[in-house]
Amino acid sequence: MSGSVACNTKTVCVTGASGYIASWLVKFLLLRGYTVKATVRDPNDPKKVEHLVSLDGAKERLQLVKANLLEEGAFDSIVDGCDGVFHTASPFITGAKDPQTQLIEPAVKGTLNVLGSCAKFPSIKRVVLTSSIAAVAYTAKPLTPDVVVDETWYSDAEFCKESKTLAEEAAWSFAKEKGIDLVTINPAMVIGPLLQPTLNTSASQGQKYIPMLLMDGLTCAEDKPFSPTFQVSKEKAKSLGIDFIPLEVSLKETVDSLKEKKFIDF
Numbered sequence: 001m002s003g004s005v006a007c008n009t010k011t012v013c014v015t016g017a018s019g020y021i022a023s024w025l026v027k028f029l030l031l032r033g034y035t036v037k038a039t040v041r042d043p044n045d046p047k048k049v050e051h052l053v054s055l056d057g058a059k060e061r062l063q064l065v066k067a068n069l070l071e072e073g074a075f076d077s078i079v080d081g082c083d084g085v086f087h088t089a090s091p092f093i094t095g096a097k098d099p100q101t102q103l104i105e106p107a108v109k110g111t112l113n114v115l116g117s118c119a120k121f122p123s124i125k126r127v128v129l130t131s132s133i134a135a136v137a138y139t140a141k142p143l144t145p146d147v148v149v150d151e152t153w154y155s156d157a158e159f160c161k162e163s164k165t166l167a168e169e170a171a172w173s174f175a176k177e178k179g180i181d182l183v184t185i186n187p188a189m190v191i192g193p194l195l196q197p198t199l200n201t202s203a204s205q206g207q208k209y210i211p212m213l214l215m216d217g218l219t220c221a222e223d224k225p226f227s228p229t230f231q232v233s234k235e236k237a238k239s240l241g242i243d244f245i246p247l248e249v250s251l252k253e254t255v256d257s258l259k260e261k262k263f264i265d266f
């Protein structure tokens with residue numbers, strides 16, 4: 001799609017733009033001609049923004065903005081004039097000693113701060129929140145191969161005290177109160193080629209386990225049918241015209257990307 005830029009006059013905001021999902025969002029939004037306001041913690045950190053400013057269309061239509069997710073009103077001037085907002089930013093601290101104060105409270109407060117700013121501007125037609133499979137799949141109900149988890153599911157906050165669960169719960173409550181058109185996406189492990197020069201959480205797991213799977217002879221185990229722990233509905237995504245990339249293709253692209261960026265060597 002490089003060089004094939006669609007005509008568009010709309011402006012959108014992408015929070016946490018240096019992350020894996022957000023980086024791809026920025027790439028495709030620019031290719032479709034959108035003006036993108038991309039929030040990052042430090043616009044002057046080349047490791048966080050160099051891959052964004054080098055994207056097709058970035059010079060003309062990408063605006064990098066510093067934003068503090070936890071500062072109330074910090075997103076007012078950023079989302080003002082936007083047609084839509086993609087909220088992907090969320091605090092993540094590996095091995096957090098106090099998840100309640102280091103992860104859960106910041107995730108909920110950050111989401112409500114962004115939505116609070118969105119509620120002030122009627123130009124915003126829709127807010128898309130990147131949540132997690134953890135927000136829908138974990139309840140006291142047993143997960144078996146014949147169970148299909150869909151949008152009617154919701155993780156029990158007491159059963160699963162997880163930041164994404166509570167952040168999405170707070171987001172839906174606030175959106176209903178303020179009349180915001182909210183959509184949530186609940187990805188599980190995210191794999192595929194990296195745009196950013198650093199490892200995201202899922203890619204770091206891939207760095208650990210994908211080489212082991214390959215060296216252990218993954219192809220030798222293909223004669224054994226894979227039995228999933230539970231199923232996840234794809235109906236909503238398919239209704240939008242989304243075609244899913246086969247797992248083996250994504251795995252290969254992930255490995256090739258990790259090798260290209262010298263995160264693995266074999």
